[in-house]
Amino acid sequence: MLTIAQETYDAIVAHAKRDHPDEACGVVAGPEGSDRAERFVPMVNAAGSPTFYEFDSTELLALYKDMDARDEEPVVVYHSHTATEAYPSRTDIGLASEPNAHYVLISTRHCFDEAGGNSDGPVEFRSYRIIDGVVTEEDVAITPPQQTQTV
Template identity: 40%
Template sequence: MLAIRADLVDEIVAHARRDYPLEACGQLVGPESGDAAHRYVPMTNADELASDFAFAPAEDIALERDLDARGERRMLVVHSHTRVPRRPLTDSGLPEAYPSVKDVAQMEWTPDQHWLIVGLAAADGEPEVRSYRLADGEVVEDDLQVVESYMFSHTGPDDVPDRA
């Protein structure tokens, strides 16, 4: 199961709506030693296309330096799909928020990262939010759970959320 805080999902969807009809893109990041993303970093789509995305190189390098300084790492690649990516929906039966052929090729470069995709048919449409990863070269959908806060389950009755 992959848990992501609701406020982060809200930020991601808001970014996708702002950039519509272009694909929005960004990164969910978290502590180097943790397994929960704690902030969303929206990025510029250098491709400026409705059917593709690429991180702006200067922003990507700046993010890497910032992550190193903070002791953080990239955890999820995030982008939106504003149309069925290079495949007819009726033929495949796959959802809008499903990795395109190009997405899958890029997923191979970052096998330790999950890919969160927001399917958005209109700027004010209902978003479809899904997450995927590669397992033995095959696309596998994560069991995505949107939560209000992350809890430290190993601490007992004094558990507190990671944010107010």
């Protein structure tokens, strides 16, 4: 099961909507071995495509160096589908190289009208484990926003 904070969920959905009609992509990093999705890192879709995403290789290398320095790993690897359901394509499955990561797909296909305007439709937000080409959907638990205490 993927457990993710409401703020992180909202940030991923906002990124997917902002980049529509192109696919959005990014990572949520967390402490190595913890399975805690803590640090939201939106990335650039170097492909600039509504049907395909590709991490910018320079940006991705910098992210991995930064995660290594922080003792982090990619807990969530996400991208959006702009016209299809939130299910991994054959290409997505082939690109899945992080066996410990949760692969999140967000479909924005119902969020925009035919003219490309925001229709406030629902998004699909689904998470998968993809290991050796095998796709397994998992539940997503969204934790409530953190309460800040006034001292």
